[in-house]
Amino acid sequence: MQSPEQLDYSQAIPKMADTNDALRIFDLHGKVAVVTGATGVLASALAIGLARAGAKVGILGRRNEAAEATSAAIREFQGQSMCLTADVLDVSGLQAARSSVLGRWNRIDILVNCAGGNVAEAIVHNERTLFNLSHEAVERVVNLNLHGTLRPSQIFGEVMTDQKSGSIINISSMSAQKPLTRVIGYSVAKAAVENLTRWLAVELAKKFGEGIRVNAIAPGFFLGDQNRALLINEDQSLTNRGQTIIDHTPMARFGQPDDLVGTAIWLASDAARFGEHSRQVDRDVAKMDATRQWCSNHHAEWDHTRFDVGIYFRH
Secondary structure, X not given: OOOOOOOOHHHHOOOOOOHHHHHHOOOOOOOEEEEEOOOOHHHHHHHHHHHXXXXXXXXXXXXXXXXXXXXXXXXXXXXXXXXXXXXXXXXXXXXXXXXXXXXXXXXXXXXEEOOOOOOHHHOOEOOEOHHHOXXXXXXXXXXXXXXXXXXXXXXXXXXXXHHOOEEEEEEOOHHHOOOOOOOHHHHHHHHHHHHHHHHHHHHHHHHHOOOEEEEEEEEOOEOOOOOHHHHEOOOOOEOHHHHHHHHOOOOOOOEOHHHHHHHHHHHHOHHHOOOOOOOOOOOOEEEEOOOOOEOOOOOOOEOOOOOOOOOOOOO
């Protein structure tokens, strides 16, 4: 066996004639994507972003009117999309959606598991404490986030194993890694999503080949339909919680949905084809966070400064 000093690494360096060649590895033309939860703010932005990169996009969600609006936005730049009305916890609905995509486009290359969220009853706040927290509410949050990621991965991922290629992108959260006050159910559920991501990455690569990748994006504080009331008052001023977050964010703003698009395109494209297999098992979560690390006390104090602006991989 040759030592590292004897190996010729020059053959591993891609030959790129110009800028267009360098950018071509991010091109998604010819690829088919399914985005779950795509009737939400973040997911719809990702669906539109993937379509702009050239992918044909299946917009999967429970609200057909919202899916149609996202599809219309894609048609404005001559992109291709289809609406898939389904619940990520309904296996038969997911199977029907898979049949629709295959019937029209004959393949599935990308799955973005965006469906998820929180419920008010699973938040510890005011009179609701750890000790009177609703078990049923926490179970609902875990089901939506964890099983709502697992089941689409099973249904649509099976197509990828037949193709020997594909990219699954899960949506985690920085709350899976940094203990945030109040959101116990959501944090537990997203931590489970990260563990599932790592398990799937190993399982699919080992059993079905290096062409199948599984990664996750962990957003920090992004404004969405579910957390807007926690962070923004009706007069558009910041709530106390929102102000605390902004005070400890060097960029002095919340994330915008489009801030996630570049990372998703990278993970979906050939540019990330070795993005998982050269790492240790826990190196497959792209963190999108511009805040300092949150401590677990109620007064929202912070310990050491972190500037996880952009993408940060754990080693």
